[in-house]
Each structure stands twice: as C-alpha cells, then as structure tokens.
Amino acid sequence: MRIARERVTVQPCATSANLGPGFDSLALALELRDRYTLEVTTGETEVTIRGEGAGELPTDDTNLIVRTLRESLEWVGAPQIGVRLTCTNVIPQGAGLGSSAAAIVGGIALARAIIQEPNALDERAMLEIATSIEGHPDSVAAVIHGGVCLSYMDGENPHTVRVRVANAADGRPVLRPLIMCPNRTLSTTTARAILSPEVRRRDATHNIARAALLVHALAEDPSRLFAATADRLHQDERSAHMPQSVGLVHVLRSQGVPAVISGAGPTVLIPIDAPDDIARIVREVVEEPDDWRLARVLLAREGIHTVLS
Numbered sequence: 001m002r003i004a005r006e007r008v009t010v011q012p013c014a015t016s017a018n019l020g021p022g023f024d025s026l027a028l029a030l031e032l033r034d035r036y037t038l039e040v041t042t043g044e045t046e047v048t049i050r051g052e053g054a055g056e057l058p059t060d061d062t063n064l065i066v067r068t069l070r071e072s073l074e075w076v077g078a079p080q081i082g083v084r085l086t087c088t089n090v091i092p093q094g095a096g097l098g099s100s101a102a103a104i105v106g107g108i109a110l111a112r113a114i115i116q117e118p119n120a121l122d123e124r125a126m127l128e129i130a131t132s133i134e135g136h137p138d139s140v141a142a143v144i145h146g147g148v149c150l151s152y153m154d155g156e157n158p159h160t161v162r163v164r165v166a167n168a169a170d171g172r173p174v175l176r177p178l179i180m181c182p183n184r185t186l187s188t189t190t191a192r193a194i195l196s197p198e199v200r201r202r203d204a205t206h207n208i209a210r211a212a213l214l215v216h217a218l219a220e221d222p223s224r225l226f227a228a229t230a231d232r233l234h235q236d237e238r239s240a241h242m243p244q245s246v247g248l249v250h251v252l253r254s255q256g257v258p259a260v261i262s263g264a265g266p267t268v269l270i271p272i273d274a275p276d277d278i279a280r281i282v283r284e285v286v287e288e289p290d291d292w293r294l295a296r297v298l299l300a301r302e303g304i305h306t307v308l309s
C-alpha cells in the first residue's frame with residue numbers, strides 16, 4: 001500500500017453519547033468541529049496545537065491522533081511516515097463531548113486520505129478500528145456518520161445504524177441541542193471505573209424500554225422525548241464525580257425538561273428547545289454559575305469532513 005497524498009485536513013465533530021438511557025449505544029453528532037492538518041514529512045513527529053489542549057496534550061507519537069494514524073497505516077499495511085500535524089481544537093477535552101472520539105476518528109480519516117486505496121479504510125473499517133481504541137462504539141460511530149447513531153456490538157464487531165429524526169410540527173428540526181459545560185473535566189476512564197459491573201433487573205428493564213422509546217420518539221413522536229431520556233444505569237451512579245451536573249439534571253427534569261448527562265459528563269445536554277429562562281435556572285442551581293458555558297449547537301447531519309489539499 002502506497003502513500004499517495006502529502007497534505008490533508010480533516011474536521012471531526014463533537015458528539016453527545018448515551019442521551020440518557022442509551023449507555024454505550026446512542027449518540028448524536030454536534031456541529032462543533034476540531035480541525036487537524038497532516039503534512040507527510042521525512043522527519044521527526046511535530047505536533048502544533050491551538051485552542052483546547054494547547055500546552056497540555058502530547059506533541060509526540062503518544063498524541064492520540066498520531067497514535068491512531070499510525071495504527072491505521074499499520075492496519076492497511078501502509079508504510080509509516082514522518083508526521084507534521086497542526087490541530088485547531090474547539091471540542092473541550094474530558095467534558096463529555098466526545099473529544100477522544102473526534103481525535104481517534106480524525107487519526108483514521110487522516111490515514112485514509114493519504115493512502116492510495118482509501119477503500120481499504122472504508123466506514124466499516126473505521127468503525128472497527130475506532131471502537132477498538134475507544135472501547136465502545138457510540139461516540140465514534142456518530143463522528144463517522146453524523147446525525148443520531150444507534151450502535152451495538154456483535155461479539156468484538158461493532159455495528160451502527162442512523163436513527164431517523166423527525167421535524168417538529170413547525171417544520172424545524174426536533175433536535176436543537178443546548179450544552180451546558182462546566183469549567184472542569186472528568187476523564188471517561190474515571191467515570192467508567194465507578195460504575196458497578198452488575199445492574200438490577202428492574203433498572204435494566206427501565207433503560208431497555210426508554211432507549212427503545214427514544215428511537216420511536218425521535219422518528220415519530222417527539223412528545224415522548226422527556227420519558228424517553230430517563231436513565232437509571234449510569235448518571236446517578238457517577239454523581240460523586242459530578243454532583244453539580246447530576247443535580248442540575250434532576251432540577252431540570254423535575255420541571256419537565258429532558259436534560260441528560262452528555263457522554264461521561266460533566267456537560268449537561270438538553271436535546272430539544274431549552275426553556276427561555278435556562279440561564280436563570282442554571283444560576284440558581286449550580287454553585288459557581290460563572291464557570292458554566294451555555295451554547296446552542298446544531299445537530300451535525302454529516303460525519304467527519306475530509307479536505308484534500
């Protein structure tokens with residue numbers, strides 16, 4: 001397998017996984033994109049990072065994008081290359097908005113774009129490599145495909161389908177996400193370590209029904225979205241690591257707002273139109289409201305963008 005191109009840019013999107021009951025299964029793509037440019041060189045690895053993670057993320061071969069790029073080249077039998085990578089990051093890291101999924105899918109897409117036979121890294125292969133690195137398929141599937149994805153594992157093999165999302169009665173998209181992001185991080189590894197390996201049957205039953213209802217609500221009946229976003233398998237169990245976020249979800253839900261923890265947290269997501277006085281509610285509930293950023297972000301209808309140059 002030959003290297004056929006020497007410069008390429010990819011733009012992976014942020015994601016919000018779980019959507020309440022769909023732990024490790026459901027995720028939506030958000031129109032908030034990092035930008036990674038790769039130049040093929042003959043020298044040592046060079047990584048320049050602007051924006052989120054500048055001065056913090058590694059700038060050598062241990063950088064997650066570079067590591068994934070190299071694993072993907074090896075996967076297709078392509079030679080290793082000298083890497084000059086320039087990243088402009090806007091997805092906050094360790095916030096529950098899929099920064100690692102963006103980095104992983106970004107690294108695979110860079111490899112795909114520079115090899116002679118891009119079909120060797122088609123979407124199926126991308127999902128397989130990305131899931132093996134990330135450990136679960138939900139966010140990486142949404143970065144690859146965009147929209148809302150429902151992913152599942154068949155043994156070691158990940159699969160994903162795009163879920164149909166209806167328009168509201170006024171013709172606008174039902175999903176008009178608002179993210180509420182505190183100025184603190186929670187690593188997904190830490191957030192997963194706190195989860196008990198076993199769950200109660202009644203909680204499993206609850207989440208099975210709600211996750212199935214969520215797929216129906218998105219496609220057919222948005223009036224069910226509040227009931228369809230109730231979780232019993234992970235959010236409360238993680239509250240020791242993000243009490244403010246879980247507290248905010250409870251207050252909002254007590255007022256009928258379908259708030260959920262985004263990914264492994266601590267960002268809170270309201271997937272549909274938020275109440276007009278949402279900023280006031282946040283101020284009343286959280287301890288340091290000035291540390292919270294509220295932003296409306298469009299659903300990303302397309303997955304990762306690749307710009308050949």
Ligand SMILES: Nc1ncnc2c1ncn2[C@@H]1O[C@H](COP(=O)(O)OP(=O)(O)OP(=O)(O)O)[C@@H](O)[C@H]1O
Pocket residue numbers: 015017034053057063064065087089092093094095096097098099100101103139186187188189262263264265
């Ligand atoms: N743009 C990036 N470049 C290189 N590495 C990154 C980048 N973004 C994230 N990472 C790596 O991923 C880690 C954060 O991933 P983590 O899974 O903990 O949180 P997240 O992906 O932001 O949130 P979630 O998985 O809950 O959606 C960072 O500490 C860093 O190691």
Ligand SMILES: N[C@@H](CCO)C(=O)O
Pocket residue numbers: 017018023024025136138139188191192234263264
């Ligand atoms: N499903 C994952 C999302 C974070 O990558 C979790 O909740 O741990």
